[in-house]
Amino acid sequence: MSGASVLFDAPGPKARRLSRIFSVVTAVLVVAGLGWVVATLNAPRESGGITLPGMFDPSRWDIVQDPEMWGFIFSVGVWGTLRAAIVAAVLAIALGIVLSLLRSSTIAWVRIPTAVLIEFFRGMPVLLMMLFILLVAGTGQYWAVVSALAIYNGALIGEALRAGLVALPRGQREAALSVGMRPLQSKMLVEFPQAFRQMLPIIVAQLVVLLKDTSLAYIVGYPELLRVTLNNLGSFYGNRYLFTLWCIAFVLYLAMNLSLSWFARWLSRRTDRRYHPGKAGPRPDDPSQALLLADATAEASESARGPLR
Amino acid sequence: MDVVIANLPLYLQGFSVTLLLLAVGGVGALVLGTLIAAMRISPIATLRVIATVYTEIIRNTPLTLVVIFCAIILPILGSDLSFLVSGMIALAVYTSPFIAEALRSGINGVPVGQAEAARSLGLGFGLTVSMIVLPQAFRMTIPPLINVFIALTKNTSVVGGVGFVSELFGVGRTLANANGDAVIAILVGIAFFYLIVTVPLGLLATQLERKWVVQR
Numbered sequence: 001m002s003g004a005s006v007l008f009d010a011p012g013p014k015a016r017r018l019s020r021i022f023s024v025v026t027a028v029l030v031v032a033g034l035g036w037v038v039a040t041l042n043a044p045r046e047s048g049g050i051t052l053p054g055m056f057d058p059s060r061w062d063i064v065q066d067p068e069m070w071g072f073i074f075s076v077g078v079w080g081t082l083r084a085a086i087v088a089a090v091l092a093i094a095l096g097i098v099l100s101l102l103r104s105s106t107i108a109w110v111r112i113p114t115a116v117l118i119e120f121f122r123g124m125p126v127l128l129m130m131l132f133i134l135l136v137a138g139t140g141q142y143w144a145v146v147s148a149l150a151i152y153n154g155a156l157i158g159e160a161l162r163a164g165l166v167a168l169p170r171g172q173r174e175a176a177l178s179v180g181m182r183p184l185q186s187k188m189l190v191e192f193p194q195a196f197r198q199m200l201p202i203i204v205a206q207l208v209v210l211l212k213d214t215s216l217a218y219i220v221g222y223p224e225l226l227r228v229t230l231n232n233l234g235s236f237y238g239n240r241y242l243f244t245l246w247c248i249a250f251v252l253y254l255a256m257n258l259s260l261s262w263f264a265r266w267l268s269r270r271t272d273r274r275y276h277p278g279k280a281g282p283r284p285d286d287p288s289q290a291l292l293l294a295d296a297t298a299e300a301s302e303s304a305r306g307p308l309r
Numbered sequence: 310m311d312v313v314i315a316n317l318p319l320y321l322q323g324f325s326v327t328l329l330l331l332a333v334g335g336v337g338a339l340v341l342g343t344l345i346a347a348m349r350i351s352p353i354a355t356l357r358v359i360a361t362v363y364t365e366i367i368r369n370t371p372l373t374l375v376v377i378f379c380a381i382i383l384p385i386l387g388s389d390l391s392f393l394v395s396g397m398i399a400l401a402v403y404t405s406p407f408i409a410e411a412l413r414s415g416i417n418g419v420p421v422g423q424a425e426a427a428r429s430l431g432l433g434f435g436l437t438v439s440m441i442v443l444p445q446a447f448r449m450t451i452p453p454l455i456n457v458f459i460a461l462t463k464n465t466s467v468v469g470g471v472g473f474v475s476e477l478f479g480v481g482r483t484l485a486n487a488n489g490d491a492v493i494a495i496l497v498g499i500a501f502f503y504l505i506v507t508v509p510l511g512l513l514a515t516q517l518e519r520k521w522v523v524q525r
Binding site for chain 1: 352353354355356359365366368369370371372373374377378381382385386387459463464465466467470471478481482485492493496499500503504507508511
């Protein structure tokens with residue numbers, strides 16, 4: 001329903017003028033609102049008889065010129081976040097591959113416990129998993145964070161890959177079997193590579209979530225971007241800079257996540273064009289939604305043609 | 310196991326705070342998200358731009374950062390809200406773009422041909438929207454919305470972790486710190502309470518999706 005104009009007649013000059021006026025009015029209102037927020041932040045405040053400078057006062061922002069602070073943020077904070085995210089991403093993809101293969105096994109004794117395990121990991125907060133691993137396994141904070149992220153995202157990626165496997169055209173498997181491949185060979189050499197490529201955009205979108213979730217490590221005490229800026233630097237430079245440091249962390253997170261999001265979207269457009277030429281339907285870029293969609297399509301196409309086995 | 314039974318009232322109290330966060334945060338997110346979705350598909354360009362920028366920024370900000378903003382930075386700015394209320398605001402704001410995207414993809418998912426056919430039969434705007442477009446959009450929207458609420462349930466733990474609200478995760482951490490010898494039982498107990506919310510919701514979402522998927 002991208003062309004919503006089907007719903008009503010083309011706007012005449014009056015409606016167009018009205019919409020233009022409305023546009024300008026909202027723009028003015030939003031600018032005024034933002035201006036008010038900035039002004040409130042900037043106003044000096046009384047606290048216990050002392051007048052504190054506003055949030056944009058130079059005395060709150062002079063640390064920005066300190067190269068040592070930036071060095072610390074990048075070498076410890078950003079690196080800590082990326083180090084955890086990259087290792088967790090690799091492990092999550094590996095785990096996802098294993099889980100998807102086990103989950104689509106023909107042996108019920110393998111398939112059903114895997115399904116239960118996946119449901120269990122999907123339903124638990126990642127934070128609880130981090131705490132659990134930290135306290136029970138005694139792995140230290142880094143591995144607690146990495147393994148919790150790997151397990152949780154591995155379960156989700158596994159589901160995505162399974163949906164991709166089910167959604168493949170039936171002929172792929174039939175052709176592989178008819179040239180004499182065994183079922184496992186067909187799965188590993190023919191079906192799985194295709195499913196992986198089809199699901200790649202969903203997987204990358206899930207990796208954006210993983211990158212965002214590394215900030216949970218703040219709570220279990222692993223020094224990543226958020227902890228380094230707000231806790232370490234916050235106590236080093238003093239409370240006065242808390243707002244400044246929060247802003248720095250915010251901008252750095254946005255930079256990292258937006259670039260990965262854009263990559264995911266670009267990849268999604270590219271694979272879309274290759275696999276469904278001419279059919280440019282809107283695709284949700286939220287992985288959990290995309291997953292549901294893929295699952296349902298797979299389910300529908302499977303029930304339409306009956307199970308193969 | 311004894312620790313869990315002995316502290317059952319504490320568990321239930323934490324669970325009720327979690328449910329409260331889920332309910333208030335969820336309703337807030339639903340209201341905010343509907344507003345954003347409406348802005349996103351409105352014919353007015355400024356509203357569309359604002360909604361898009363909002364969605365992109367909030368969606369790419371970690372929840373922890375939002376919660377910290379509400380719990381630590383808002384008081385500096387002079388708010389005197391309790392941590393519980395700040396947590397609810399943080400959850401509502403963080404969840405709203407996901408709700409908006411779910412609603413929008415539901416409406417976007419209805420093929421234009423459906424509306425065109427309705428119009429060609431002579432149905433007006435009201436009838437086309439209420440009888441043809443919305444029922445189909447609704448079917449496609451509910452399962453992803455349930456997924457958003459599952460994520461919200463799990464996200465309530467972050468409020469307990471950052472702020473000083475003793476919901477399930479907070480209770481679990483306190484109990485685990487106090488009883489070092491029974492950590493596994495305590496945390497499994499906490500996980501159980503999360504799972505009795507998330508797993509049934511997940512099964513419901515899959516069930517509805519399976520039942521309601523429109524064959525095209």
